[in-house]
Amino acid sequence: MNYLHNVSELKNRYFVIRHGNSLANQQALVVSSPQTGIDNYGLTSLGQTQVVNSLQLNTTLPDNFKIISSDFKRASETAKIVKQHCNSQNTVHYDVRLRERFFGDYDGGPNTAYEKIWALDEQNADQVVANVESANNVTRRATELIVELERKHNKKCFLLVSHGDTLQLLQTAFLKKSAQNHRSVKHLETAEIRELILTII
Numbered sequence: 001m002n003y004l005h006n007v008s009e010l011k012n013r014y015f016v017i018r019h020g021n022s023l024a025n026q027q028a029l030v031v032s033s034p035q036t037g038i039d040n041y042g043l044t045s046l047g048q049t050q051v052v053n054s055l056q057l058n059t060t061l062p063d064n065f066k067i068i069s070s071d072f073k074r075a076s077e078t079a080k081i082v083k084q085h086c087n088s089q090n091t092v093h094y095d096v097r098l099r100e101r102f103f104g105d106y107d108g109g110p111n112t113a114y115e116k117i118w119a120l121d122e123q124n125a126d127q128v129v130a131n132v133e134s135a136n137n138v139t140r141r142a143t144e145l146i147v148e149l150e151r152k153h154n155k156k157c158f159l160l161v162s163h164g165d166t167l168q169l170l171q172t173a174f175l176k177k178s179a180q181n182h183r184s185v186k187h188l189e190t191a192e193i194r195e196l197i198l199t200i201i
Contacts, residue, residue, distance in 0.1 A: 001136060001139065001140040001143075002139050002140075002143050002173045002176070002179070003143035003146070003147045003173075004143045004146060004147070004173050004174060004176065004198065005176055007147070007150075008200055008201075009198070009200075010146075010198050011153070011154045011155065012149060012153055012155065012156045012157065013062070013156075013157045013158070013195065014146065014157075014158050014160065014174075014195070014196045015060075015061055015065065015157065015158070015159045015160070015193060015194065015195050016159070016160045016161075016162065016167050016170065016171075016188070016193070016194055016195075016196060017051075017054070017078065017082065017159060017161050017188075017191065017192065017193045017194075018162065018163065018167055018188040018189065018190055018191060018192055019043070019047070019051075019072075019074040019075045019077075019078040019161065019163060019190065019191070020043045020044075020046070020047030020048060020049075020051040020074070020078050020081075020190050020191040021043065021044050021046045021047035021190045021191070022041055022042060022043055022044060022047055022073075022074035022190075023040075023042060023043075023074075024037075024041040024074065024111075025044070025047075025190065026044050026046075028110055028111045028112075029041075029108065029109070029110065030103045030106050030107055030108065030109055030110070030111050030114070031072075031100070031107070032100045032101060032102045032106075032107050033102065033107045033108070034071075034072070034096075034099065036107070036108065037072040037073060037074070037099075037100060038071055038072055038073060039073060040073060041072075041074060042074050042077045043074055043077045043078065043081075047074070047077075047078075047190065047191065048077075048081060050190055050191035051078050051082065051085075051191045052081065052085055053191070054191040054192060055081075055085050055193070058193045060193075060195060061157075061159065061193060064088075064090070064157070065088075065090075065156075065158060065159045066090050066093070066156060066157065066158050066159070067079050067082060067083060067088065067090060067093065067158075067161065068092075068093045068094070068095050068098065068145075068149075068158055068159070068160050068161070069092055069093070069094055069095070069098060069160075069162070070094070070096075070098040070099045070100065070162050070163060070166070071094040071095075071096065071099065072100055072163070074163075075098070075161045075162060075163065076092075076161075078161050079092045079161040080092065082159065082161070095145055097141040097142060097144060097145040098142070098145065098160060098161070098162040098163075098166060099162075099163070099166065100162075100163040100165065100166060101132075101133050101135075101138045101163070101165035101166055102131075102132065102133040103132050103133070104128075104129075104130045104131025104132040104133070105130040105131050105132075106130060114165075117129070117132050118182075118183050121135045121179065121180060121182065121183070122180050122181070122183070123180070124180070125139075125178060125179035125180045135169055135179040135180070135182060136179050138165060138166055138169045138179075139169045139170070139173050142162075142166055142169060142170040142173065143170070143173045145160075146170075164187065164188065167188055168182050168183070168185060168187055168188070169182050170196065171185050171188075171194075171196060174196045174197065174198050174199065175199045176198075176199045176201055
């Protein structure tokens with residue numbers, strides 16, 4: 001479910017940053033379980049540098065933005081670098097709806113599983129194969145967060161710190177495309193910052 005599907009206007013601005021290169025990326029592993037990802041597989045030194053470089057190059061992120069992050073270590077470390085680099089006085093808030101997509105039986109295995117699941121997503125965004133979280137469920141939780149922020153805030157700017165698949169599906173939801181088509185949307189590189197613009201139908 002895309003909670004943004006019938007929304008015609010947003011009161012706030014939303015930027016996203018994918019976490020920097022992590023130990024999971026370095027080792028080509030799927031780390032999607034909270035039991036593993038919250039306390040392990042943080043950023044590599046390359047990932048830390050990527051986040052700083054991305055912030056230095058970015059010219060669109062306004063001042064005094066609020067940071068909301070996944071609680072996985074690679075995302076929380078990214079959020080802390082953002083806060084420190086930008087001298088932000090705002091507290092980093094953590095929200096489980098920004099967590100990595102759970103890859104079920106593939107968790108802990110090689111990241112070649114991503115391509116397999118993405119191919120299945122194109123057939124049916126609701127299907128659950130090998131206990132992998134469906135694409136539509138990721139869309140539901142991510143857009144639920146946006147709608148909640150819209151209800152509580154006005155004229156604020158948020159930077160959401162999250163993961164590849166979660167942000168891929170959130171971008172797709174902002175474009176009001178089916179979750180089945182999420183791989184047709186330009187993906188975020190590690191530590192890339194992008195503003196999400198709502199499509200008006």
